[in-house]
Each structure stands twice: as structure tokens, then as C-alpha cells.
Amino acid sequence: MTAVSTDFAQALRDAGLRVTQQRMIVMSVLMESEDHPNADELFARTKVIDGSVSFATVYRTLAALEEAGLIRKLSFEHEPARFEVTPAAEHDHLVDVDTGEVIEIESAEIEQLRRELVERLGYEIISHNTLIRARKKPRS
């Protein structure tokens, strides 16, 4: 029997962090989220499970988890930062400017080109983040 693929506790320990109730809750809430919640929303969802988790802890937890590479922070414009668990494969985000909906898109081909381009400049990619603002095309 192998362990579950996402063992929060172990991931925290591996990162040299303590396994606290608060971190487990915040992380599980984020993993269950289909959308990309911001700190405020995470706090609200967390409070339902455990009303004692403070706002400061949500922020501190997010900072710690991001530092550890377990989650990712997404900086959009005109709105507070959102978060997502670090995806297995890198992907870009398409924002529908009319509805605000966020769609995840991915292209191995683009990834490859980007990696080559960056390497030619003498760098290696640590992570990347693409935000595409788009509008639904009127069907022709």
C-alpha cells in the first residue's frame, strides 16, 4: 500500500515546517477549491471548518506554503492575490474579461519553446506565470 499522492503533513515536514492544525486546514481548503481563491476567501472557507483560525495565520500560512513551493501565488491586476496548489504541469491562466472566469490552459509546445528561449539567454526557469486577458469570440 503506497501513501496517498498528496500527504500534506509529510510535505510540510519535508519542507522543515511544523505540522499544525491551522496549516492542515488552510492547505486542505485550498486543495478542495476548484477556483483560485484569494486570502480573504480562504479565510472565510477556513472559518467554516475551524472558527479559531485567524486572518494573520492564513496569510502567514500562505507565505510559508509558497516559500516551500507547495502552493503558488497568482498576481492579477486590480484585485488581491489568488492562490492555487502548485500544479504538476505548468499552465497559463486565461481570464475572460467580461465574466472574470479563469480558465487554465496548457501547451507543451509553448513550454518547450519558452524553456529554450530562456536557456539561450543563460537562464534556467524557476517558475513562470502567464495571464491572458481575452474575450469570447462572437460565433461567425
Add this chain to the structure above:
Amino acid sequence: MTAVSTDFAQALRDAGLRVTQQRMIVMSVLMESEDHPNADELFARTKVIDGSVSFATVYRTLAALEEAGLIRKLSFEHEPARFEVTPAAEHDHLVDVDTGEVIEIESAEIEQLRRELVERLGYEIISHNTLIRARKKPRS
């Protein structure tokens, strides 16, 4: 005799905005900037030229110019938004995580793939913004 390629005043009028001293100063300062300054830095550089330009006006001008499509707002993480004059060709930004240096990179090939990918989803790109965090490779 043709007009200079970058006629601020005309661009403002075309956008239905008034040509004010403050806007001219902010816009010229941004155009002269080799880097990607944030509002605070723009305010500082602007103050050297005209000490009467207020912080509020810098923000309001940036918002107006962005709305008009003359400049672009870049949302980085852990720091205030930066600005650049709208580039002729779209380009991505590579941030050296060790030095904070921002390098502009571009690839027509990636642009093309991205556009196709998005179109296949039924969208058309309004603008996009890519942030690549990278580290200089040790020379082998």
C-alpha cells in the same frame, strides 16, 4: 515633415483625454525610463521635473493612460505594480530572482502558438502578460 512617432499630446487627444502638463510629464518620464518603474518611482522622477505634481495625479494619470491603452500595468508579486509604455510587439518579462533585474523577451513563434490555442477555445486575446522567474545558469 512628418510628426514624431510618439506624439504624446495627439495620443491623449485621440483617446479623448485632455492634454495637461501633469500628464505630459508623467508620460514623458515613463517613456524615458529604461526600467519598469512603479508609481512611487514615477512620482519621484516626476517631482524632479515639476515638484507640484501630486501623488494622486500620478496614480490617476497612470489609470487614465492605461485605460487609453497608452501604457501597460505589470503586476509582479510581493511588490507594487510597475508600468511601461505599451510595446509595439508583445513581449514577456523575465525576472532574475537573484538580482531583481527585469529582461524583456520575445518570440513570434510562441505568440503564434498562444493565439491559436486561445482561438481554439473560442476566445480572442486582448492582451497577455508573462512573468518568468529565472536564475542565471552556472556556466558549464
Add this chain to the structure above:
DNA sequence: ATAGCTGCAAAAGTTTTGCATTCCA
């Protein structure tokens, strides 16, 4: 003349932090 801009200062909104207390290792 007048709608649009600006300056000033105050407010709003997001994120961080000091400190005493609690808790994991």
C-alpha cells in the same frame, strides 16, 4: 463657460508585524 483635472488629505483595502501565549517536536 464648463466639464474635466488636480492637490490635498483622508479613507479604503490588502498584507505584515509586535507581543504575549500556545503548541509541536
Add this chain to the structure above:
DNA sequence: TGGAATGCAAAACTTTTGCAGCTAT
């Protein structure tokens, strides 16, 4: 036990806004 993490509340920061006066058109 001892350092790390938390809760609370206050502070720090970035960005926005109300309002009276100014200015480009």
C-alpha cells in the same frame, strides 16, 4: 523544554476618493 507558530490588534503599504479650486477646450 524551547523554538516555532498562533491570535489579536495595531501598523504598514499601496491605491483610491471627496471636495474645493484650477484649467484646457
